[in-house]
Amino acid sequence: MGRSRPGDGPSTPATVALDRAGVPYVRHAYAHDPAASSYGLEAAAALGVQPARVFKTLLVDTGRGLAVGIVAVDGQLDLKAMAAALSVKSVTMAQRADAERSSGYVLGGISPVGQRRSLPTVLDDTAYGFPTIYVSGGRRGFDIELSPVDLETQTRATRARIGRPS
Template identity: 60%
Template sequence: MTRRSDGTAGTPATVALTRAGIRFTAHPYEHDPRAAAYGLEAAQKLGIEPERVFKTLLANVDGALAVGIVPVSDQLDLKALATALGGKRAEMADPSLAERKTGYVVGGISPIGQKVALPTVLDESAILFETILVSGGRRGLDLELAPDDLLAATSGRYAPIARTR
């Protein structure tokens, strides 16, 4: 694992962004293993509004894995994700499968630098912000970058895939 000048250990996500020449800011924080909601914990510990902190969720869309990225304050609308990818039906992926396919642990799954490139959809609300935060590839590390840069790094697209809780 590489060490960055900010003292954080490099992850596949930070390595991929650096290799692609995409600007980002690493935001490490002290993760509490008792935290019930990893994304909301990140927003609170970093002092950032939850609408700007996005969680990475894996779903099975018509038999194929896909990534949905939505604000931590919202839920993933599975039907909307399926529609965005030209599918009919979606269901949440089994957490152990998500970990195997991405190379990350649940609560630290980054949309960037996954072991297998998966179709990726970012909720369109991200365009309201100059920068958003996503998991950096481990619990206790978020990465801040421009939404368009996130899509460039993941070959993703925007779509309305979030549903208010």
């Protein structure tokens, strides 16, 4: 996987951050269908990738602030496991407006990379079963492919089992 070129897709805070850090990644743009019921499953189908390799970025409220959970699109975030990984009593899903304001991205296009604020982040350990994974590139219809280790490094993520089957 070589360094991505700006012409390969849009420039977003995520791609700017990865380019600045010299992290190798691949840009994948696809035609987003506004009627899609699941942004992540839409991405997997459009890119021809198994859903277990495509990860969604979810923001949670810990009661003391927001945090980021990154799980496969074919599963769900286990809120109890997320709370345990963050060493807090409980978490709830963040309100849409809070997630968008904090991250700087719109729902369905929230990237774990290049967010406005650095938040505690947990990456589901199933990501490490693949050489590369796909996450939102910061826009609907745009994913970036990178190694889970590089994603962990760039987001200063903790590795934990936070996903569960749907």
